[in-house]
Amino acid sequence: PCSRATVRAMLRSSTLAVGCVLARLVLATITVIVAACGSATTPATPATPAALAPSPGPATGSPPGFELVESVPIETTLDHPELRDASDVWLDMIAGAHTSIDLAQFYASNHQPSRLEPIVAALEAAAARGVRIRFLAEQAFVKTYPDTLDRLARAGASVRHLDLKAVPGGGGILHAKYFLVDDRDAFFGSQNFDWRALEHNYELGARVRDPGLVGGLAAIFAADWARAGGEPAPALRAPPPHGPITLVASPPE
Numbered sequence: 001p002c003s004r005a006t007v008r009a010m011l012r013s014s015t016l017a018v019g020c021v022l023a024r025l026v027l028a029t030i031t032v033i034v035a036a037c038g039s040a041t042t043p044a045t046p047a048t049p050a051a052l053a054p055s056p057g058p059a060t061g062s063p064p065g066f067e068l069v070e071s072v073p074i075e076t077t078l079d080h081p082e083l084r085d086a087s088d089v090w091l092d093m094i095a096g097a098h099t100s101i102d103l104a105q106f107y108a109s110n111h112q113p114s115r116l117e118p119i120v121a122a123l124e125a126a127a128a129r130g131v132r133i134r135f136l137a138e139q140a141f142v143k144t145y146p147d148t149l150d151r152l153a154r155a156g157a158s159v160r161h162l163d164l165k166a167v168p169g170g171g172g173i174l175h176a177k178y179f180l181v182d183d184r185d186a187f188f189g190s191q192n193f194d195w196r197a198l199e200h201n202y203e204l205g206a207r208v209r210d211p212g213l214v215g216g217l218a219a220i221f222a223a224d225w226a227r228a229g230g231e232p233a234p235a236l237r238a239p240p241p242h243g244p245i246t247l248v249a250s251p252p253e
Helices: 086-095 117-128 147-154 195-199 211-228
Strands: 002-008 026-035 066-071 100-105 132-138 158-162 178-181 185-189 203-208
Touching: 066 086, 066 195, 086 117, 086 178, 086 185, 086 203, 100 211, 117 132, 117 147, 132 147, 132 211, 147 158, 158 211, 178 211, 185 211
Parallel strands: 100 132, 132 158
Antiparallel strands: 002 026, 066 203, 100 178, 178 185, 185 203
């Protein structure tokens, strides 16, 4: 059976990790039917012949600058034709980068061949054409998954490891999964930077172009990047929300 999940994005600044699990994104103007974990299910509406199926894109009713995105286990038929696949969206965003790509991820784990391999290659290509790439990863998993981070560093990316356990009164981790392109386009969601998240897990995410959302994520990244490098906190602050979507991060300070 299918379960109905209402998704809504909320925005607020934080200097630490973004709570990016899309089960907390409740969007009042958009309701999507997502299949519960398990075997393939019967669609909620009659199946549309492939020749007549609409082209994937932002779901009808989405606010401007917001696109709901999914990742579906390749072993199932749980996909929703109206939602684009995260791996395709990531490739589009990276290919469109002109000046910068900033990634904050729990860890990075690639496999060849996989859906993540073209994305890693696209980041290498972006670095080769002069795009500044910064990759921020949780310290705790660097020893477990070093290969992809090392590969990106060899391609010219700047890589830092965030250790929140070293923060007085800390003990947390960087559990965020988001990235920004040219400080104008962003993706955040439940997908780890992991080939399995793009092939074998059901995940939800959102591509956003709203200046408030992107600005909030940029401020969070700037603060965490500086912290990971032992640098003073930047003056950059998240802009106030001005649209129907608000981003909430945890912890709030």
